[in-house]
Amino acid sequence: MSRFKKLPCSFYLRPTLTVAKELLGKYLVRKLGGKLLVGKIVEVEAYLGQKDPASHAYRGKTKRNEVMFWKGGHLYVYFTYGMHFCANVVTREKGVSEAVLIRAVEPIEGIEIMRENREFTRDDWDYWNLANGPAKLCEAFGIQREQNGIDLLGDEIFIASGGTVPKSLIGSSTRIGIKSATDKRWRFFVEGNKFVSRKRSS
DNA sequence: TAGTTGATCGTCT
């Protein structure tokens, strides 16, 4: 799959807000059972560790958020609400607990596999609904607890270069589902893209 | 169509 070129480690070592914006338009690639799942990233949120009251790492390192302190280029997967997983890309150098939450992707390849993973049965659910939310994305891509701490420079899961979204098309807003730090507009998404979460269908 | 709530459990206080 030379079409999908893995991003180098250096991509993840830059400032988190920069990485967050540049992740838009890139491809999330997941190898699962010999099949390839690919989605274009259209929505992310930045979590700036100790500077950010909404971050898991705000109060310091714990067993749960340990991966956020690792070197950029790892995957931090956490379990929440008793039933959901969310995937983050760890950024910056080792010891800095910053990460980017991947909130939504546009399915590109392996759509049938994603359908199976999400157990789609209803015909009126179209594919734009497969991964337009952090927990749905993880379900569709088969990302669970075992993928916590995985190396994004490996072959199982990685981010591949793709189009870069022009600044004029990057929208920002407050982050979703959190109650603190609502003055930080660290959610970024592709303006007008129908695969972004929290958009009503019509 | 907008607002509210139940499901469900690992992690932290």
Added chain:
DNA sequence: GACGATCAACTAA
């Protein structure tokens, strides 16, 4: 013992 970086179903208007 309480709550959460969520989702989807349900209720009211």
